[in-house]
Amino acid sequence: MVLQKKLNYGFNGYQVPSIPTASRSARGRTTIRKKHDSNQIQAFEILASVAGNFLQENESSVLDNAASAKDPHAFIDLNIKHKQEDEGGSFKRGLFEQGTFSGVASPCVTGSQGGHNSQRIMGDSSLFGNHLEGQGQNVLEREDERIIHVKGSFDRLIEPDRRNLGSLPNDSTGRKLVHRDYDENFVRCTQLISRNNISGSTPDMLKLMEASPFTSDMKNSRDSSVHEDSQRMYPFKKRKFFTQTSSSASDRGSHCQGIFDSSDTRINGANHSAAIEESSPMAGKRVHPGSRDCNVKLSIKSFKVPELFIDIPETATIGSLKRTVLEAVTAALGDELQVGILLQGKKFRDESKTLIQTGISQDDKHHRLRFMLEPRYTQIAPPTYNKDPCLLTTGSRQKIFRQPTSLTLQQGTYNVSQEHSLTKFESCVESDHNAVSSLTDNSVNNNSSKCRTLVAVPAVNMGMGPLAMVPFRHKSGNRDFSRRRIRRPFSVPEVEALVQAVEKLGTGRWRDVKQSAFDNVKHRTYVDLKDKWKTLVHTARISPQQRRGEPVPQELLDRVLIAHAYWSQQQCKHQLKAM
DNA sequence: TTTAGGG
DNA sequence: CCCTAAA
Numbered sequence: 001m002v003l004q005k006k007l008n009y010g011f012n013g014y015q016v017p018s019i020p021t022a023s024r025s026a027r028g029r030t031t032i033r034k035k036h037d038s039n040q041i042q043a044f045e046i047l048a049s050v051a052g053n054f055l056q057e058n059e060s061s062v063l064d065n066a067a068s069a070k071d072p073h074a075f076i077d078l079n080i081k082h083k084q085e086d087e088g089g090s091f092k093r094g095l096f097e098q099g100t101f102s103g104v105a106s107p108c109v110t111g112s113q114g115g116h117n118s119q120r121i122m123g124d125s126s127l128f129g130n131h132l133e134g135q136g137q138n139v140l141e142r143e144d145e146r147i148i149h150v151k152g153s154f155d156r157l158i159e160p161d162r163r164n165l166g167s168l169p170n171d172s173t174g175r176k177l178v179h180r181d182y183d184e185n186f187v188r189c190t191q192l193i194s195r196n197n198i199s200g201s202t203p204d205m206l207k208l209m210e211a212s213p214f215t216s217d218m219k220n221s222r223d224s225s226v227h228e229d230s231q232r233m234y235p236f237k238k239r240k241f242f243t244q245t246s247s248s249a250s251d252r253g254s255h256c257q258g259i260f261d262s263s264d265t266r267i268n269g270a271n272h273s274a275a276i277e278e279s280s281p282m283a284g285k286r287v288h289p290g291s292r293d294c295n296v297k298l299s300i301k302s303f304k305v306p307e308l309f310i311d312i313p314e315t316a317t318i319g320s321l322k323r324t325v326l327e328a329v330t331a332a333l334g335d336e337l338q339v340g341i342l343l344q345g346k347k348f349r350d351e352s353k354t355l356i357q358t359g360i361s362q363d364d365k366h367h368r369l370r371f372m373l374e375p376r377y378t379q380i381a382p383p384t385y386n387k388d389p390c391l392l393t394t395g396s397r398q399k400i401f402r403q404p405t406s407l408t409l410q411q412g413t414y415n416v417s418q419e420h421s422l423t424k425f426e427s428c429v430e431s432d433h434n435a436v437s438s439l440t441d442n443s444v445n446n447n448s449s450k451c452r453t454l455v456a457v458p459a460v461n462m463g464m465g466p467l468a469m470v471p472f473r474h475k476s477g478n479r480d481f482s483r484r485r486i487r488r489p490f491s492v493p494e495v496e497a498l499v500q501a502v503e504k505l506g507t508g509r510w511r512d513v514k515q516s517a518f519d520n521v522k523h524r525t526y527v528d529l530k531d532k533w534k535t536l537v538h539t540a541r542i543s544p545q546q547r548r549g550e551p552v553p554q555e556l557l558d559r560v561l562i563a564h565a566y567w568s569q570q571q572c573k574h575q576l577k578a579m
Numbered sequence: 580t581t582t583a584g585g586g
Numbered sequence: 587c588c589c590t591a592a593a
Contacts, residue, residue: 485587511581526581531587534584582593 488523490532495552498529498536499559507533507567536560 341348343358355361490498501517510526510533518524539547540557 487587508582
């Protein structure tokens with residue numbers, strides 16, 4: 001029942017320090033528990049070197065350079081961008097100063113939300129996704145086994161959601177079509193393996209990034225599951241403490257929860273670009289004294305995670321796999337991490353020095369800039385964010401607690417025939433064609449014109465400094481967090497069903513509409529349907545050229561307008577009667 | 580919980 | 587899609 005085949009994934013990611021242990025509860029659930037004495041974080045290093053303007057001048061050398069790294073454990077690809085100060089898209093150093101590490105973990109591109117005090121950091125999961133997807137076929141191939149081990153590079157266990165494990169179906173027979181919904185995916189992650197066991201199979205990250213196997217190999221796969229969420233992002237959304245204990249979305253119960261700090265933080269992202277920006281109070285202070293016209297932009301393009309073992313049912317979707325991995329990565333990064341700076345092998349402690357003063361910003365390939373992830377000294381005063389971007393830290397203001405997610409996989413044969421009636425969806429196997437289209441717009445912030453890249457070379461495998469032993473999470477308590485649901489564009493058949501239902505029931509009875517046409521579609525809530533109708537009406541009113549996504553047949557849009565007009569009128573009549 | 584709307 | 591005030 002449990003795996004035998006191990007799939008190797010090259011996660012571009014951090015070497016994740018903390019290693020919780022997994023255990024099984026009586027109910028067979030896998031839970032994550034911190035090992036008593038491994039409740040610590042191993043510091044690890046990311047070695048980087050300034051490599052000049054390669055993005056522009058010699059990108060291939062960068063790739064080669066990085067690719068030649070022998071130690072797969074941790075290398076990080078950084079961009080340093082010199083950018084003329086311009087109000088529009090200037091880099092905000094805030095992130096580095098305040099440093100949500102999660103933002104680093106997920107290559108981030110964020111647009112500053114003008115006028116918002118809150119930060120919205122969109123992290124990118126595609127980085128993981130591409131790799132996973134690239135080998136996702138392997139997963140799909142394993143149909144004879146219930147569980148598949150996914151071996152990545154990650155020093156950490158992932159924990160499934162305890163809440164829904166119980167719902168893991170034992171049997172797929174006799175089930176009717178089910179949605180392949182993340183929320184129904186069950187993922188079990190149990191053990192981890194030595195970090196050294198990379199099997200040499202850890203794909204070169206950079207190459208993967210270039211090749212993006214998923215897009216090339218999976219694109220034509222018949223199994224839409226391969227497509228599923230290929231380009232999706234999994235933003236984390238922070239919740240306000242003490243508010244909203246439940247969500248209206250019915251299918252969110254199994255989402256992992258956690259807590260972010262009180263600022264509104266989002267993680268989201270774009271493909272492989274790793275520009276990191278942040279809108280924050282710090283944004284206004286980004287000008288370095290003495291170098292006010294030249295910012296150094298650092299962006300972590302990629303990173304590798306040592307090893308990760310996941311037990312995952314073969315019936316799990318690629319999407320759930322991705323999510324699991326992402327979950328693990330983000331969870332592992334958690335809080336309590338900070339980044340130390342090593343310059344030429346020595347820890348650089350003077351945070352007041354500027355990049356220029358330290359030479360980091362210079363076009364110098366010999367600086368050997370390193371970053372070191374390390375536990376945060378709890379007894380240490382919070383880093384001074386305002387001073388120097390050299391220290392990335394999760395910072396006290398940016399606590400991000402995460403809990404492993406639970407993905408329950410509704411086992412069941414995924415029926416390709418996609419039987420659906422116009423009025424009732426019992427199976428929704430969309431292939432999300434249009435999800436792809438929205439992704440071209442990444443790396444927006446990569447103004448490569450003045451971009452330098454720090455090529456990370458593999459870190460010397462050590463990093464067990466004195467800081468290595470620190471409780472991973474000594475602060476327990478509120479960990480509630482939920483993530484934004486994945487985007488699931490409505491397919492045409494769904495739209496048709498919706499239209500038909502609304503034609504029949506009207507626009508004010510979304511619960512009935514849901515029940516009528518989407519009763520078995522768990523990921524479509526009545527709110528979703530209502531929202532979709534709203535957008536449909538809007539879509540129908542705008543010119544076809546302005547429409548995006550999978551085109552909805554004009555005929556349907558016409559019906560939308562008609563139905564909308566009709567029911568609006570009915571509503572008016574009712575209101576008049578009531579008066 | 581649903582509805583209705585703004586974000 | 588999310589968040590929420592209202593119903």
